[in-house]
Amino acid sequence: MDYAREILKLKKEKDALILVHNYQSEEIQLIGDILGDSLDLSRKAKDSDKELIVFCGVSFMAESAKILSPEKTILHPVREARCPMADMISAEKVKILREEFPDAAFVAYINTNAETKTEVDVICTSANAVNIVRNLPQKQIVFLPDKNLGRFVAKQVPEKEIILFDGFCSVHEFLYVKELNETKEHHPNAIVLTHPEANENISNLSDHLFGTGGMINFVKNSDHKEFIIGTEEGLTDRLRREFPEKKFFALQPRIICENMKKIKLEDVYLSLLNLQYKVELSTEILEKAKAPLDRMLELSK
């Protein structure tokens, strides 16, 4: 079956919108209406007049879209497409940490499950984490779950005491200095752009640290012609497609988030055909998880 064609037909029939994260495989990127990072896509879901949204990304992203648009039907084509880093922390663990650090503000990266979000004070993205932490009145901050993003924030906001949770991204934690140095040797004029989820050694050797949206903007506005990309290869594919006049090299071969790649064209087709799998969250979770997202919007102004 020509799934891409069938998806476009079904999408029209059902008046749906297909949102695709930058780390999805190229075949999924090509059938998407909007490509972007997790927060950006959730906002687009909210702003769209479509009532039916297919979210191609990992589960916390589809949940975030549901939290921002509880009245819409949000479909997540493969339930098992989950973020291992988001699964490293839970609402229960946050409650325990709260007892240990009663005066701290709890800041959670958007890469957390909806239930975890219900227990924190504010959400952040890699793009606004520094501003959020800086603008909080508390001096002590518990930052979770990503220790690498937390360390990046701590360096920029030395006036705060940042307590790091020991979580990490199973893709960006395993980037290697040897591989980066070899890639740099082959492409000495390339600028190194790395995600702040990368481990400390890689971050220290990078020219700039950006989330996926930041990388795209940087490339767009830069006069440089060559870039070494230290993030999931879905983004590198997108950059090659959108900026054919520039050259992009992966920091190391096969930087792949297996969870992101669980969604195939057939899954998107079945998702639209059978309206599966609907993101369902209780009213209590929807309300409690929205509060720290709203706080993020307030504090990142």
Ligand code: SF4
């Ligand atoms: S790339 Fe890392 S943070 Fe993103 S979904 Fe995969 S495991 Fe989670």
